[in-house]
Amino acid sequence: MSILISGTRNYTSVPYHSVGRYSRNVADKSNVGDFRHISNAVTVTENRSTVADENQIATDPGKASGYLSWATEETGHKLIAVGGNASMDYRMWYAQESTEDNPVIIVDGITVKGERFERKLHLNDVSPYNATYLEMTALKSHYKLEEKETYGLPVNASELGPDDRMDFIRAYKELISAHMANNFQQWATECRRSLECYLTIPQKASSSDSAGGADCVRRC
């Protein structure tokens, strides 16, 4: 991945700003209304020269051919999750055979290459130690973790395809450690809450307890 930048930098005439949560929140209101709508997904400019990073265009499923026809298609199902990452967009609904004890979710999606896919996920079989992005999203939707102010999925999962797997528990632990090292207490706390939820769900879901994972999620 290469980013072509033209022009000359002027390091001395610009006041320095520190990197911090306070400086970050200062929105540049002068830019509002001054958007340059361009066909490419990502551009980096310097000294008014605009160069597209063509490699990054492919990391947005919204630019894939056939995306709009997929995205505007009615499924006729009660959707429980709609979303996407840098590799795919998806929508989910419960399968007909899904029960409270054995939740099964159907995923309909489109990849960044414009290929449509469908998956059937049995949530009781999902292990966060080795899971796909779709499986973790299905867990999150089924157990309504979004409402528990959890962190969301780690950003290094944002490029996983439909069948790519990773150890989410390890990713959360690494994130907690990094956030703590940088004194981002709030993000570390949210990550820890997510971690606890995902660690508890599979144990409860696979147990014979009729309440399933719902109890553990309430505790989160």
Add this chain to the structure above:
Amino acid sequence: MKNGLKKVVSILLICMMMMGLSTTSFASDVPDDLVIPREPAAPVTSVTYAGYTWFEKEHCFEIRVKVRGFGFESAKFDGLPITSYKAPGWYEPVGSNNLAGWIYHYKTPRIFDPGLYEFSAVYTSYNYGGQKGYFDRTFAVTEDMLQ
């Protein structure tokens, strides 16, 4: 009379010299490290799409944009200016503590009608001549999502 004046002048001169010396010695007590040299925050060098989530109850999108470097944010959804509601840091390499930038999380206004909605954002570096990164994407809302 002249001798008296000379004495006064010489005493004044001695006093001035002593004050000068004491000032110099006081100045030399200031440690050099009070001036902390630091580098400017890194410029925005890439803006990548990190994903989105549709919130069923709130009828709105959460849009996530990953920015490498540091700068001012400015975003619009369907023509309306919106501001990120949270922006946790991300690290590179993965597993390290090196802060590479923020992941901006935007929540859109509530959506009532199906159709296509345009999101666009621009990130202007704090330093390096205000180098900019752009992002835009169209999001679709269907009847299924609004049920």
